[in-house]
Amino acid sequence: MVADNATRRSAAARLASVFVAGCLLTVLQVQAVLVAVFAGGFEPRTCGEAAGVVGGVLVVTAVPGTALLVVLGAAFRPFPPSARDRRGRWLWAAGVHVFGTVCVIGAVAAALATRRQGGLEVDHLLFPFGGACHALAAAFSLPGARARTASLAAAAVLAGGWSYVVWDANRTPSLGEWIAANGVDRALLRVGDPPPGYALDGVGAGEDGFGASYARPGAAGLHLSVERAGHDTRRTDRRGCPVPLGETVRCADDGGGRLLVRYGHEDGLERWELVLRRDGLVHTVAGDSSAGLPAARHVLSTLRPATDAELAGLVELPMRR
Known part of the structure; x- marks a missing residue:
């Protein structure tokens, strides 16, 4: 029982640290995209140019982002088992980083696809959402079918919650609500x-x-x-x-x-x-x-x-x- 409690505490500490790291990585990526787009007055004229800027930023931030997660992978033991050696930690970190980044890109795309007034009205929620995406990816590596099932359920709840937030932020309010x-x-x-x-x-x-x-x-x-x-x-x-x-x-x-x-x-x-x-x-x-x-x-x-x-x-x- 003592060992189980220690494992749970270690898992909770790891997920909390990954959440914070995910928030920081999301901030880094978003700010890097803004700097790359607007530095020197550069304005993408096509979707291809804009995608090139975003892709370049993701490549540049991939190494420091993965390295940060590698440090976390070594900081809390014994979870997860796959991250106990150097190669396992890098694979684990890369998987968490890729899933978290793809999740954030999907969230931004969904928000932009339905934006009103020409702006992203849910940007204040984007950073904690990015942290939650990274934490869910890390939680999926927890040992046991119960942990994976809980991670999938949490991912579904997160996706549904984000969809509602985006819908609510972009729907046309009633006159009474606006006033x-x-x-x-x-x-x-x-x-x-x-x-x-x-x-x-x-x-x-x-x-x-x-x-x-x-x-x-x-x-x-x-x-x-x-x-x-x-x-x-x-x-x-x-x-x-x-x-x-x-x-x-x-x-x-x-x-x-x-x-x-x-x-x-x-x-x-x-x-x-x-x-x-x-x-x-x-x-x-x-x-x-x-x-x-x-x-x-x-x-x-x-x-x-x-x-x-x-x-x-x-x-x-x-x-x-």
Whole structure:
């Protein structure tokens, strides 16, 4: 019984050390790939070039990776029996390294094949996953059919868990999930009806505010932003007119509770904002053409809570996980 307990402790220590080594090797390989790809401004233009970079990195890191595992193979005895001599340790280490590397490559390929927003959204889980792959390969060399069966079962669970994580990271969330995950205040989600000839072109939201764009063919667009009163830290006078800072600022009462703010520059360019403060919110429509002022007044005069259909574009934006 004492010998069995010692063997179990040795196996657990070995698997834990292989897990840590696998995490480090995964970090090394990923960082080496990034350096090889982007050093000197090199950008692979084809899948073949990218595969060549990855293959070169794997070859270069194979020797130090295997050597690290050889050290571990000699550090804890008597497990596994096949790693008790030098040749056995190198074969064992090579097998663990190859399986772990192939496992990580498969995981990255699966994530990239279903990625959203052009990025790998599960990269923070890749390194422990690489460690788990290496540890499973080492566990498969444990003596006894029970150990191998447990290793295969753990591998199936790991593959299923990774598949779920990749699916969950790349699925399109519901609008409610997106709003809750990003900490958006629903009270800020307000839009005005599109003026004649305009269409709601896009929306964006965060913890601090909401924005909506209105587009019209052949004309400058408008942008509506909604924030909590006091969020804008710019200095203002009693009317709410911004204090000039490097540009000319002219303010005028636009009627209906609106404030028209015009910004001028030495080069003659001018932009404007139409501001409406109501119910603790600051609604601002911005543009750069005086022809858009009637349309901006229309937006502010028809403000209302945005519908789910108008907010549908939010779910295509990055979401916190």
